Amino acid sequence: xxxxxxxxxxxxxxxxxxxxxxxxxxxxxxxxxxxxxxxxxxxxxxxxxxxxxxxxxxxxxxxxxxxxxxxxxxxxxxxxxxxxxxxxxxxxxxxxxxxxxxxxxxxxxxxxxxxxxxxxxxxxxxxxxxxxxxxxxxxxxxxxxxxxxxxxxxxxxxxxxxxxxxxxxxxxxxxxxxxxxxxxxxxxxxxxxxxxxxxxxxxxxxxxxxxxxxxxxxxxxxxxxxxxxxxxxxxxxxxxxxxxxxxxxxxxxxxxxxxxxxxxxxxxxxxxxxxxxxxxxxxxxxxxxxxxxxxxxxxxxxxxxxxxxxxxxxxx
Amino acid sequence: xxxxxxxxxxxxxxxxxxxxxxxxxxxxxxxxxxxxxxxxxxxxxxxxxxxxxxxxxxxxxxxxxxxxxxxxxxxxxxxxxxxxxxxxxxxxxxxxxxxxxxxxxxxxxxxxxxxxxxxxxxxxxxxxxxxxxxxxxxxxxxxxxxxxxxxxxxxxxxxxxxxxxxxxxxxxxxxxxxxxxxxxxxxxxxxxxxxxxxxxxxxxxxxxxxxxxxxxxxxxxxxxxxxxxxxxxxxxxxxxxxxxxxxxxxxxxxxxxxxxxxxxxxxxxxxxxxxxxxxxxxxxx
Numbered sequence: 001x002x003x004x005x006x007x008x009x010x011x012x013x014x015x016x017x018x019x020x021x022x023x024x025x026x027x028x029x030x031x032x033x034x035x036x037x038x039x040x041x042x043x044x045x046x047x048x049x050x051x052x053x054x055x056x057x058x059x060x061x062x063x064x065x066x067x068x069x070x071x072x073x074x075x076x077x078x079x080x081x082x083x084x085x086x087x088x089x090x091x092x093x094x095x096x097x098x099x100x101x102x103x104x105x106x107x108x109x110x111x112x113x114x115x116x117x118x119x120x121x122x123x124x125x126x127x128x129x130x131x132x133x134x135x136x137x138x139x140x141x142x143x144x145x146x147x148x149x150x151x152x153x154x155x156x157x158x159x160x161x162x163x164x165x166x167x168x169x170x171x172x173x174x175x176x177x178x179x180x181x182x183x184x185x186x187x188x189x190x191x192x193x194x195x196x197x198x199x200x201x202x203x204x205x206x207x208x209x210x211x212x213x214x215x216x217x218x219x220x221x222x223x224x225x226x227x228x229x230x231x232x233x234x235x236x237x238x239x240x241x242x243x244x245x246x247x248x249x250x251x252x253x254x255x256x257x258x259x260x261x262x263x264x265x266x267x268x269x270x271x272x273x274x275x276x277x278x279x280x281x282x283x284x285x286x287x288x289x290x291x292x293x294x295x296x297x298x299x300x301x302x303x304x305x306x307x308x309x310x311x312x313x314x315x316x
Numbered sequence: 317x318x319x320x321x322x323x324x325x326x327x328x329x330x331x332x333x334x335x336x337x338x339x340x341x342x343x344x345x346x347x348x349x350x351x352x353x354x355x356x357x358x359x360x361x362x363x364x365x366x367x368x369x370x371x372x373x374x375x376x377x378x379x380x381x382x383x384x385x386x387x388x389x390x391x392x393x394x395x396x397x398x399x400x401x402x403x404x405x406x407x408x409x410x411x412x413x414x415x416x417x418x419x420x421x422x423x424x425x426x427x428x429x430x431x432x433x434x435x436x437x438x439x440x441x442x443x444x445x446x447x448x449x450x451x452x453x454x455x456x457x458x459x460x461x462x463x464x465x466x467x468x469x470x471x472x473x474x475x476x477x478x479x480x481x482x483x484x485x486x487x488x489x490x491x492x493x494x495x496x497x498x499x500x501x502x503x504x505x506x507x508x509x510x511x512x513x514x515x516x517x518x519x520x521x522x523x524x525x526x527x528x529x530x531x532x533x534x535x536x537x538x539x540x541x542x543x544x545x546x547x548x549x550x551x552x553x554x555x556x557x558x559x560x561x562x563x564x565x566x567x568x569x570x571x572x573x574x575x576x577x578x579x580x581x582x583x584x585x586x587x588x589x590x591x592x593x594x595x596x597x598x599x600x601x
Contacts, residue, residue: 004435026453028455029323041376049455050455052451052481052486055478055481055482055485057475057478057479057481057482059440059444059474059475060444060475060478060479060482061444061448062444063441063444063445063448063479064432064444064445064447064448064451064477064479064482066445066447066448067434067445067446067448067449067450067452068449068452069448069450070433070434070445070448070449070452071379071427071449071452071453071456072379072452073452073455075448088442090438091441091444091475094435094437094438094439094441095435095441095445096446097525098425098427098435099425099427099434099435100427107565166515182476211360291366314321
């Protein structure tokens with residue numbers, strides 16, 4: 001697969017919280033009985049007074065975070081992506097988004113690569129649910145380095161924000177220098193290319209890089225864009241991709257409805273650009289339990305299918 | 317805590333009648349909204365805003381202020397009238413309730429109205445929000461008190477019980493919650509819709525201190541609020557036994573006025589009744 005060094009983005013989240021906790025005395029962390037998995041336990045150990053175990057009561061956790069934010073705190077609330085969004089949608093809508101509170105929801109275990117736990121734990125609609133809320137900023141970081149930086153952006157910029165990472169270890173794509181100028185809503189070009197663009201987010205950025213390498217061997221030049229911010233979406237970059245290359249592939253571990261692919265399609269249509277677009281994602285179905293790699297293969301979400309789709313775009 | 321004089325209580329009662337008149341006028345002009353649950357909550361709001369909370373309408377964002385959260389957001393007219401009477405904004409605005417362009421939304425919105433702490437209207441959130449304010453207060457070693465008013469039907473929401481458990485677990489004695497126990501919700505009597513009794517035992521079993529009183533007796537409400545503040549170990553729940561539609565004869569205990577505004581004739585009768593009480597109270601002052 002890859003010879004890159006691996007690091008779990010969840011650990012990067014925990015580390016970032018500990019660093020930020022030192023810098024920002026108003027930063028508080030809430031978790032719903034999953035602190036060992038979300039890695040908020042790292043903050044809990046360092047700053048026990050500023051860590052709030054909320055038990056298996058996610059709705060209360062979100063509204064409580066909003067109450068804390070109303071007193072000037074910077075609350076990070078964490079749990080798995082399924083429970084951090086769908087289960088508490090109304091709480092986020094009213095108390096966080098509509099109320100425009102400075103609440104940061106950081107979710108882990110997003111997507112099908114959660115694997116064996118099955119549909120109950122495979123969140124494929126969170127980006128859509130959060131993206132549709134006014135005032136909400138939405139992130140899906142791709143590796144541990146970027147995750148850490150995005151946690152900093154969340155803590156140090158005001159407003160309701162949501163971020164999701166996967167469960168699994170992830171290859172390190174960036175070093176600190178690559179990432180130092182990262183901005184909310186500004187996509188990163190990971191690989192340059194002129195024939196087509198693969199716009200990927202989160203766990204799909206690494207397979208996109210691998211697809212780029214495979215395509216190169218066939219003399220196909222694929223640009224790889226890391227769309228770490230799903231909202232506000234980087235329209236300028238999308239328009240450039242649409243205008244300067246022969247087509248776009250979007251890739252996300254999420255439903256093809258409402259997430260990155262939808263945001264890219266909307267941008268293309270809104271700007272009346274004629275181009276080819278293939279949206280890779282889960283095609284409006286519930287998946288199943290299984291090994292992450294097997295699931296990604298079964299649902300056509302890996303570099304192999306990115307390569308196939310790239311060739312399709314160029315053939316048409 | 318000093319006891320209020322008879323004169324002071326009379327003044328508060330007068331304020332309650334004036335707020336009820338505002339509610340009737342607002343809903344009549346808006347041609348929509350919730351009279352029943354607004355009228356039942358008036359004494360609680362008067363006691364909190366005029367005799368209990370430390371708050372400054374000129375500084376609604378004072379970090380040391382006491383907070384009030386109206387979890388039963390459909391009683392927004394009662395809250396708006398109270399805030400206007402306190403001086404958070406001009407009472408003239410009340411007549412624009414629910415109109416496009418007016419800050420007074422159908423349900424409270426914290427980003428729109430000074431003095432509104434939380435955006436409510438979707439039931440079940442307020443106590444959790446209060447938990448957050450109370451936990452932040454403890455962390456910052458501030459001694460503000462957090463007041464929350466829940467509807468009785470509202471406690472059908474599961475989130476209320478999540479919040480009840482958390483407030484108790486963290487010993488949030490800086491929370492004083494109240495339940496507007498008027499026994500009526502949209503589909504009928506609470507005991508027929510989804511049995512709530514024993515409300516007292518439920519909250520007690522969740523580790524709360526529970527006080528049960530007549531929710532229209534201002535003196536009793538103020539005493540209970542004082543008692544709650546002195547409690548050092550637990551959050552307090554005050555069960556306010558109230559009458560839905562209180563103060564307007566034909567609205568009292570009438571579930572049809574949960575979410576239906578008065579028509580012109582009803583409005584005239586209501587204002588006449590309330591003005592008579594107002595005059596009586598003024599005569600005693």
